[in-house]
Amino acid sequence: MTTRRTFIVGAATAGAVTLLPSLGFAAAHAASFNLMDGKIVIHPVEHASFVMETPAGTLYVDPVGEAGLYEALPKPDLILITHRHGDHYNADLLAALADTPILTNADVKGMMPEALQARTEVIAPGGSAEMLGIPIAAIAAYNTSADRQDFHPKERGDVGFILTIDGTRVYISGDTEGTPEMRALENIDLAFVCMNLPFTMDAEQAADAVAEFAPAMAIPYHYRGRDGGTQDPQVFAKLLSDAGSATEVKLHDWYNGGLG
Numbered sequence: 001m002t003t004r005r006t007f008i009v010g011a012a013t014a015g016a017v018t019l020l021p022s023l024g025f026a027a028a029h030a031a032s033f034n035l036m037d038g039k040i041v042i043h044p045v046e047h048a049s050f051v052m053e054t055p056a057g058t059l060y061v062d063p064v065g066e067a068g069l070y071e072a073l074p075k076p077d078l079i080l081i082t083h084r085h086g087d088h089y090n091a092d093l094l095a096a097l098a099d100t101p102i103l104t105n106a107d108v109k110g111m112m113p114e115a116l117q118a119r120t121e122v123i124a125p126g127g128s129a130e131m132l133g134i135p136i137a138a139i140a141a142y143n144t145s146a147d148r149q150d151f152h153p154k155e156r157g158d159v160g161f162i163l164t165i166d167g168t169r170v171y172i173s174g175d176t177e178g179t180p181e182m183r184a185l186e187n188i189d190l191a192f193v194c195m196n197l198p199f200t201m202d203a204e205q206a207a208d209a210v211a212e213f214a215p216a217m218a219i220p221y222h223y224r225g226r227d228g229g230t231q232d233p234q235v236f237a238k239l240l241s242d243a244g245s246a247t248e249v250k251l252h253d254w255y256n257g258g259l260g
Helices: 091-096 106-111 203-213 233-242
Strands: 017-019 033-035 040-046 049-054 057-061 078-080 102-104 120-122 128-131 134-140 159-165 168-172 190-194 217-221 248-251
Touching: 106 120, 190 203, 203 217, 203 233, 217 233, 233 248
Parallel strands: 017 248, 057 078, 078 102, 102 120, 168 190, 190 217, 217 248
Antiparallel strands: 033 040, 040 049, 049 057, 128 134, 134 159, 159 168
16 A cells, blocks of 8 residues: 655645646746655646646646747656547647657557657557656546546556655646546546546546545646636536545646636
């Protein structure tokens, strides 16, 4: 069993909701927060993109946007890409982050120009790897609702990641619904959980899945959708609290325009 940790300065309260600074783009406004007693620093960029400083090195997760967004941030030692969509994969930006190794699925590698492919290792759902000395497991990420199958079909092999960093398990959902694979997760200390419609799931679905695998802490991200499909992360937090979940929820403004 993984020992649960105190994540930020001050005592964590079971079921608590913490508002992180609403500062929008990390590079422009130096928005960041320390987790796991300062061993991990998260720099939100926007939507699905963030930078994670760890004792083993700096990870870029689904980096997209202009290169200038990342200029003030630590240089990457590893890039993780969950799937092919343009809010998760940007070949031009990856080319600008020269020489950094990349870990993604076979579908994304197949889309890449030759120079990027040479830097890229492939991981399949259910697979594992070790990079920077960090054990990494790939979790299947896909839609389960009948009317959303075209967005993230299971057979394409999209992935989320579990990183074991200095004994702490960090789950990054990528784009998914509350799949059996997500619900079966164990001993997750920190979970980044997507929620937006029509592409992934709504706040109610996300809260239901998170309540089942019960991470010590959850950070809603990737919550802006289309045609009214933006989800309110505060609703997610309330639903978890109302369900009696002990998961601590931390809310951050990923869009520089207010939570929700």
